[in-house]
Amino acid sequence: MPPLLKSRRSFQRALHAWYRKNARPLPWRVSPSLYGTVVSEFMLQQTQVATVLPYFERWMAALPDFAALATAPADTVMRLWAGLGYYSRARNLHKLALAVQARPGMPRTPGEWCELPGIGPYTAAAITSIAQGHAAACVDGNVVRVLARLTNERREFKDNSDAAAFFHPLADSLIVGSRPGDHNQAMMELGATICTRSGPRCTECPVAAFCAGRRHGDPAAMPRLRPKQYESRAVARAWCVHRGRLLLHRAGHGQRRLGGLHELPELIRLGVSPEACDLLLERRRSVTRFRIRESIYSVTWNKTIASRIARDSTFVFVPVDGLDEVALSGPHARWVRELVVAT
Numbered sequence: 001m002p003p004l005l006k007s008r009r010s011f012q013r014a015l016h017a018w019y020r021k022n023a024r025p026l027p028w029r030v031s032p033s034l035y036g037t038v039v040s041e042f043m044l045q046q047t048q049v050a051t052v053l054p055y056f057e058r059w060m061a062a063l064p065d066f067a068a069l070a071t072a073p074a075d076t077v078m079r080l081w082a083g084l085g086y087y088s089r090a091r092n093l094h095k096l097a098l099a100v101q102a103r104p105g106m107p108r109t110p111g112e113w114c115e116l117p118g119i120g121p122y123t124a125a126a127i128t129s130i131a132q133g134h135a136a137a138c139v140d141g142n143v144v145r146v147l148a149r150l151t152n153e154r155r156e157f158k159d160n161s162d163a164a165a166f167f168h169p170l171a172d173s174l175i176v177g178s179r180p181g182d183h184n185q186a187m188m189e190l191g192a193t194i195c196t197r198s199g200p201r202c203t204e205c206p207v208a209a210f211c212a213g214r215r216h217g218d219p220a221a222m223p224r225l226r227p228k229q230y231e232s233r234a235v236a237r238a239w240c241v242h243r244g245r246l247l248l249h250r251a252g253h254g255q256r257r258l259g260g261l262h263e264l265p266e267l268i269r270l271g272v273s274p275e276a277c278d279l280l281l282e283r284r285r286s287v288t289r290f291r292i293r294e295s296i297y298s299v300t301w302n303k304t305i306a307s308r309i310a311r312d313s314t315f316v317f318v319p320v321d322g323l324d325e326v327a328l329s330g331p332h333a334r335w336v337r338e339l340v341v342a343t
């Protein structure tokens with residue numbers, strides 16, 4: 001038996017006492033509900049808490065329960081989500097609400113939740129443990145980091161998913177005999193606020209006495225994850241305003257990543273060369289395995305562009321003073337705001 005499991009009860013007491021005193025007053029904790037837990041878990045996938053907070057508050061005010069979400073238009077859902085990224089989460093959350101409304105009763109077990117759109121083992125464990133008291137461990141990046149340091153695990157993992165699979169049996173064993181919702185949230189809170197990626201605050205850690213990584217002197221070196229490999233891309237986009245309206249491209253709802261969202265159109269789709277335009281803005285960003293250089297050019301409306309977009313219904317003109325009414329992807333919303341002020 002791993003040393004940590006031999007002191008499981010003492011470990012749980014120390015961790016849970018710290019959590020009761022130090023848990024951040026997040027809105028889904030202050031006013032807990034099954035629906036709020038589901039929404040927060042979808043939003044928190046691959047997104048930091050600080051980013052999620054205003055989106056969660058706005059979402060809950062507009063769509064306060066499964067019934068409201070199920071009957072909401074897709075455009076409303078995407079507009080409320082716009083800026084959070086990974087937009088398939090919003091579409092899956094919308095589908096989930098429809099599925100829940102069609103069921104005779106609410107799902108109760110991780111297996112039942114996994115039958116619904118957008119729900120995998122981690123999200124099912126989070127929902128059922130936090131909102132329904134089911135003893136299912138959650139292993140996200142924060143928990144991986146905590147467990148790697150507690151056990152002084154030195155092996156290199158292919159990625160975070162590989163590490164999560166490795167640590168899941170230990171996480172399941174640690175949750176036994178605890179209040180599962182509090183235990184999972186305490187583990188994640190510990191990783192987010194104390195056992196951080198860089199500069200872990202070991203002297204403030206409530207479970208430092210159980211940490212083999214600290215005893216061996218180098219907890220910040222764990223977990224060991226293989227470096228990510230990135231591909232470079234360059235995209236040229238158009239800033240084209242005609243009669244007070246901005247030209248945008250709208251992705252179809254069937255598209256996996258950006259369905260229903262608006263972005264500045266690519267020059268190549270308008271038949272325009274960057275050499276014929278003035279550069280207005282250049283920004284860099286990372287999306288999954290890609291590092292992208294986005295260049296936005298000032299484009300003058302002409303008959304060639306008019307002919308191109310007339311044959312493609314995915315191009316739309318939106319009044320510049322009405323841009324808040326459409327769902328723009330996060331980076332494009334920032335660039336548009338910046339350019340509206342500058343031009």
